[in-house]
Amino acid sequence: MRHKRLVFSSSGAIESQNDSAVSRWAEQGCISCRAAPRSSTSVMCQPCYNSAMRLAPFIIKVPEDHATYKSVETQFQQSWRHNTTCPAVKAVYKIICTKASLDKYQRYLDDVEFRGNFLAKESSRGNERRRWHGTKRKCYIGDQGNTRFCTDSGCSLCRIIQKSFDIKLFKKSTGWGRFGAGIYTSSTSSKSNDYSKNIGISSDWKALLLNKVVVGNGKKLTQDDPSLKKPPGRHDSVLAEVVPGGSLNYDELVVYKNEAVRPSYLVMYKSP
Structure with a gap:
């Protein structure tokens, strides 16, 4: 061609x-x-x-003059909602997942779309959204153009990029979950920043993952429910919203199946 x-x-x-x-x-x-x-x-x-x-799996740096970089950078900046100065984005990498991983995600996306018919409701296919996730980094991936994965099993960042999310690891990093045994993301970059940790390394940069998430028919909740192992009723996800009298200060999106989420971009930014 x-x-x-x-x-x-x-x-x-x-x-x-x-x-x-x-x-x-x-x-x-x-x-x-x-x-x-x-x-x-x-x-x-x-x-x-x-x-x-x-x-695949690997990451490739997105040029700063590309619209993709600007789109990710703008989402990071506009979703920084804490009362602190938004740090500067230093680099954006596109995550290339394996075909097998993408196929599982696509099949789930298609199934949710078939059941919910979201395109007819002027939404995205499967009500797909981009959401943030912060986790532990125990190597220098992302720093100064470094694209090599480490071999430390405790480096959650490398493991997620390589193999995507695994709900069996629930509680390994945070110790609990407001909405039960799920995979947690947020539209608020500064909230996910709270979970981004550099462990055993000295770096001025931090890392966040921007992920594709199949929201589908989300159940809105405003109070904690740690007993959940799946969305209530026939819903596909939990939309934890911030309301007066609710238990959250910032939003969360929770899915309960590995195939409902895939890492899409690695965003490196100046440590606040």
């Missing part, structure tokens, strides 16, 4: 600095080769994506 070439040199620099060339790269360019247009379902062109899948 032949691609329409964008305006890039072999080094990746934009040869023509006119506004249309810059805009075309930001919106359409493959983050890997920086030469071909991205596909409709990926931030890479199809040949680069096919190559990436053969190497």
